[in-house]
Amino acid sequence: MDLGEVFHPSLAAALMKLDPEDGEKIMEYFQTHALLTREKALLQASVREQKKLLVENGKLKKDIEQLRFQLQDKQRRRVAKALLSPNHAPGTPVNQLPPTAGSEAASSPPSGVLDQWSKATCRQKGVKRAPTAAPPLGRELPVDVSRLDLRVGRILSVGPHPLAENLTVQEVDVGEKAPRTIVSKLPRKELDGALVVLLCNIKSCKLKGVASQARLLWCFQSDHAVELLAPPTGSNPGDRVTCLDFPGEPDRELQSKQRVWERVQPSLQVNARGVANYKGCGLQVKGKGLCRAWSFTNCNIK
Known part of the structure; x- marks a missing residue:
């Protein structure tokens, strides 16, 4: 590269005139410094672009994960409806349920669960779908503690809420890739690092502009006497809290209308x-022990 491409010709001429012996070396030094500065600027721009792409990629992954869970939840509910259908005999696979009366026995798809590909195929071929029978009254999914996704978490930080003096914002590790943000009335910063129990499958909601992604479980003796429910010693973030007498998998997300x-x-x-x-059966972390209040007895958990 010619020195004139980096420096003004008059500057090069002036340096050569002032110091004929070292002028060329000085210009080479300036040229090298200018090239390094340019490469550094290009590298910084590349790093910023890479970080931007990583953030966008993370958002896309999160959206895909949410859609996948929603699809799984819908499929699970359809299976439950099919199993509760009067047409379903015990021991009969869902995909072998008999067709509903009035449908074409030979060409109609089986009642029960149809995935998106099957639905599209039926529409293309003009096949009439058998209506799915509604579950009979009194045979809904049981409402008990097994529907709750209770997990152990570790409080990473407690900070003030930007818009509410009586609220604080916690970052809690629940064994996932990123900590969850929780808004509560947790007052003491000395609880940083404490193990707690959280309800993780409630719908995320904004409290004074900050999204809360889970619920801390508290022991209440009165409005002014509260303390956090504590998991057993040796628990790790992400451990499930279960009840032996109420087995089952929790809902993906609790629906507000079902309460x-x-x-x-x-x-x-x-x-x-x-x-x-x-209901008299202890809440436990399997293999590690029972959950307890720190000092309270005979009180409610909220």
Whole structure:
């Protein structure tokens, strides 16, 4: 590269005139410095672009994950409806249910669960779908503690809420790729690092402009006497909290219209020994012990 491409010709001529012996070396130094500065600027721009792409990629992955969970939840509910259908004999696979009366027995698809590909195929071929029978009254999914996704979390930080003096914002590790943000009335910063129990499958909601992604479980003796429910010693973030007498997998997300939490919560208690329980059965982390209140007995869990 010619020196004139980097520096003004008059500057090069002036340096050569002032110092004929070292003028060329000085210009080479300036040229090298200018080239390094240009390459550094290009590298910084590339890094910024890479970070931007990583953020966008993370958002896309999160959206895809949410859509996948929604699809799985819909499929699970369709399977449940099919299994509760009067047409379903015990032991019969869902995909072998008999067709509903009035449909074409030979060409109609089986009642029950049809995925998106099957639905598109039926539309293309003009096949009439058999209507799915509604579950009979009184045979809904049970409403108990097994529907709740209770997990152990570790408080990473507690900070003030930007818009509400009586609220704080916590970052809590629940064993996922990123911590969850929780808005509550947790008052003490010395609880940083404490293990807690969280309800993780409630719908995310904004409290004074900050999205809360889970719910801390508290032990209440009165409005002014509260403390956090504690998991057993040795628990790790992400460990499931279960109830032996109520097995089952939790809902992907609790539906507000079903009011599952509101119907289960009154039966969550701390007994006289300080052990958390649901209808007399202790809440446990399998292989590690029972959840307890720190100091309270005979109180409610909210």
